[in-house]
Amino acid sequence: MNEIVSIETIASRIFYIRSMRVMLDKDLADLYGVETRVLNQAVKRHIKRFPDDFMFQLSKSEYESLISQFVTSKKAGRGGVRKMPHAFTEQGVAMLSGILNSDRAIAVNIQIMRTFTKLRQMLLDNKDLKNELEELRQQTDERFQIVFETLDHLLSMGNKPKKKIGFMVKEKISTYGKKINL
Numbered sequence: 020m021n022e023i024v025s026i027e028t029i030a031s032r033i034f035y036i037r038s039m040r041v042m043l044d045k046d047l048a049d050l051y052g053v054e055t056r057v058l059n060q061a062v063k064r065h066i067k068r069f070p071d072d073f074m075f076q077l078s079k080s081e082y083e084s085l086i087s088q089f090v091t092s093k094k095a096g097r098g099g100v101r102k103m104p105h106a107f108t109e110q111g112v113a114m115l116s117g118i119l120n121s122d123r124a125i126a127v128n129i130q131i132m133r134t135f136t137k138l139r140q141m142l143l144d145n146k147d148l149k150n151e152l153e154e155l156r157q158q159t160d161e162r163f164q165i166v167f168e169t170l171d172h173l174l175s176m177g178n179k180p181k182k183k184i185g186f187m188v189k190e191k192i193s194t195y196g197k198k199i200n201l
Contacts, residue, residue, distance in 0.1 A: 023126045024050055029134040034106070036081055040138065041106035042131070043077075043085075047115065050131070051124045058119070059105065065118045073111035077103045109135045 032046040044062075048055040062069060077085070082103050107115065112135070116128040 023123065024130050026130065026134045026137060029131055030138065033134070033138065034085060036077070036085075036106055037075070039106075039108050040135065041108055042112060044105040044107065047107060047112065050127045051115075051119055051121070052127075053119070053124075055104075058115075061118045062105070062115075068114045068117065069107075069111055072108060073114055074105055074107050076105050079103060 029050070032042055032050070033040050034043070035041075044058055045055045048058040051058065062074065109132075112128065112131050116125060119128075
C-alpha cells in the first residue's frame, strides 16, 4: 500500500505540550482531508470517548508559544483564531479512527500510529545510547583515575632524595694526614 502521508510530514506536526506528544485538530483535519470544523463536530458528538488525557484545549499562552516557536498560524487577517485549538494525544488520535470512518481517515490514522510508535522507539534507543555512553564514561573515568594516582605517586617520589646505589669506599685520614682506604 502506498503511503498516503509520509512519516516525516506527520512527525513535523507532532508537538510536545504539557509533557505529552500531541497533534493539533487543524493538522489532523488537514491530514484526514476534512475541515477542522467537521473534525471538531464529530468529536463533540462523541465527547465521552475523549477524556482529558486523550484530548484537551490549548490555553492562549500555549497557543501563542506554538505560534512563536513553530509558526503554526498567522495572527493577522480576519481577527485570528476564534477558539483555541484542541490537542490530541496518541490515544486521542487512535479514538478518532472510530468516529471518522472514511478510507482516507483510516489509512492516515494507521500512518499516524506508526509514526508515534517510531518516535517512541527512537526515544528508547536514545535512552539506551545515553546509558551506554554513561557507562563508558564511568569506565574511562575509573581508568584515568588509576593513571592519575600512579602519576601522582611517581611525581611525589621524585621529590625525595634518593639513596646512592653501589659500592662505596670509606676513607679515613691517618694521623699523619694521609688518606687510607678501608
